[in-house]
Amino acid sequence: MKRFAVIVVLAVVAGCLGGRTPQPSLHTLDMAPSGTARPSHNIDVDRLRPSEALGRRDILIKRSSTAVDYFELDQWASNLGEIVPEKLEAEFGEDLQGRDTILISGTILGFELADVSGGKHEAFIKLDLAFRWDGESLYETPLLEKVYEISLPMESGTAGDLAIALSRGLETIAAQIVEDVNGLPSKSAEDR
Secondary structure, three states: OHHHHHHHHHHHHHHHHHOOOOOOEEEOOOOOOOOOOOOOOEEEEEEEEEOHHHOOOEEEEEOOOOOEEEEEEEEEOOOHHHHHHHHHHHHHOOOOOOOOEEEEEEEEEEEEEEEEHHHEEEEEEEEEEEEEEOOOOOOOOOOEEEEEEEEEEEOOOOHHHHHHHHHHHHHHHHHHHHHHHHOOOOHHHHHO
8 A cells, every 4th residue: 555655646746747837938029229220309119009919928920811829838028018119219229318309109010920821931010100299198189190010021930030030120110210200390390
């Protein structure tokens, strides 16, 4: 009987040790600024809300125009509503005293791996953004509203490669945002 009890205990311990659920691999964006964005105004990201499908920390895979999935063991290190603005802020640089400040708010509509024809993959980003002067109400008509969208081909469909591609895509979008913001008049010229 003693031998049977020892065997049962060893089996339970082995089952507990061998049957552990694998931990997810966590990913974030490359937060180093690319140095390509040169804004003439201070640009701050007020708030970006992820769409419902992107509201989880799981990394989205768009399998087709109607089917989505998530990576099994790969997740974002934090909510996209935190890491996407952090990357954009890194691209826009530090606020400089004496410059007007524009606030950006909006929705992250796409931030995923897209399976495309022939077994190929793309990193896809789509941001719906509104631009306002610092201090203006969200209910006032924005200076500018625009949807920014980019697809970047990828060598592999891994979550690590996706994080790198999405980082590069946000750098490109940040440069487009800066170009649009640089085309806006200064706040003092608009107040006249």
